[in-house]
Amino acid sequence: MGIYFYWGEDSFALSQAVKRLKQKTLDPMWESFNFDKFSSDQSDAIAQALNQAMTPPFGAGNRLVWLSETTLAQRCPEDVLTELDRTLIALPETTTLLLTSSTKPDGRLKSTKLLQKYATLEEFALIPPWKTELISKQVQRVAQELDLKLTQGAIDYITEAVGNDTRQLYSELEKLKMFAGESKKPLNESAIAPLITASTQSSLQLLTAIRQGKTAEALELVSDLLRQNEPALRIVSTLVGQFRLRLWIKLMLESGERDDREIAKAAELNNPKQLYYLKQELFSTSLTQLQSALPLLLNLEFSLKRGHDETIALQTKTIELCQIFRSR
Structure with a gap:
């Protein structure tokens, strides 16, 4: 039936593609007999999967x-490469053989080149939060x-409310x-x-409070978002996208551009x-304020990905951001 390699950070979109492939490949009455999933943390997962793939x-x-979550396209011992080939x-x-990974394949590896030769490779990348035109198309x-x-109007509202969260x-x-x-x-x-759970809208309220230098209000909004179980990285993602949008517009205006269509195009509005x-x-x-805000937000994103306490990290950077916009 074919060989497929799905990879990318948009785990939900990837899982939807897997679901469609299962529906296309398997007979529901015989699925329990003909569907096998092997995770990378299983011992000899690759060998087991390749052996099972040869079974009628x-x-x-x-x-x-x-x-699932295979490392074949990141590292592949010679004996495994021989068996894969x-x-x-x-x-x-x-048989349909499916390999998935959240990590981009390393094009220098022999195993990746082998997969490129025999498999259909498809990327499932998250749309950057500032690329609202692409999110709108999605x-x-x-x-x-x-x-x-x-x-x-409804499409625009959903684009702002949901952002790049495919799920x-x-x-x-x-x-x-x-x-x-x-x-x-x-x-x-x-x-x-x-009807829409507009978590991004609350993040936009946080953006407004920061831009106005209202520290107390901004901290309260941070607390509200965390109480609603809004992921800290998603809050930061929204702020980065919105500040980046404003920075682009400000740069165009400062450079003397007056054509609104050109400004909107450059800012991907x-x-x-x-x-x-x-x-x-x-x-x-x-x-200067907008240029100072983005490095702080990127530093905050880095801290969160390193496992720092979400509440402390968000509160600290929120105070610093408000201080930037208070000094006008």
């Missing part, structure tokens, strides 16, 4: 062998996939699909606003109508 399926349908060449037509794509009709996007759109029922009329922003309000907002914000 039982009953109807085909066999699917899934080697032997298996990929002779893989039965009744919203439209998933809505079409679910046969859900939305107005442009939440599917969850919210499936909820809206149930709400719409059999209606063929597109849902507008006012109809969906009460999904809704050019927002530019008017952002320009008004940035009138009282200096370029």
Whole structure:
């Protein structure tokens, strides 16, 4: 049936692709006999998976062998490479071999080159939070996939509310699909606003408080977000995207650019109508302040990924950010 290598940080989108592959490959009545998943933490996982891939399926349908979080494209001993080469060449037509990893394949390795020769490689990358145009296209794509009709205003609202969280996007759109029922009329922003869990909106309120230098209000919003179990890295991701957007606009304005279409294009602003309000907002914000904010946020992201206490890290950097914007 084929060989597939899925990789990338968007674990939900990747899992959806795996689900589709299972539906395409397996007969539901025989799935328990013909589906095998091997994790990288299992001893001899690669050898077991390759051996199982050569086994004919039982009953109807085909066999699917899934080697999860494999390190084959990062490091591969010579004996394993030999076995991989032997298996990929002779893989039965009744078997689908799937390999997945969150890490980008190392193109220098012989094992990666072997996979590139025989397998279909597909990346599942998270869209950067500041690329709102791409996020908007993803919203439209998933809505079409679910046969859900939305107005442009509703798409813009979901883009801001959900951000690049693919899992939440599917969850919210499936909820809206149930709400719409059999209606063929597109849902507008006012109809969906009460139904959307707009965690990103709270992060945008935090952005406003920081930009206005309101330390107490900003710290309270940080506490509220953490009480709602909002992941700290997602909060930071939203702030980075929004500050980056504002920095681009400010840079264009400072350089003398007056064409709103050019500014919106450079800043990757999904809704050019927002530019008017952002320009008004940035009138009282200096370029130096925006340039000082981003390194602090990137340092905060690094600290969180190193396992530092989320509450302390967020509170400390929030105070520092507010101090930057208080000194106008």
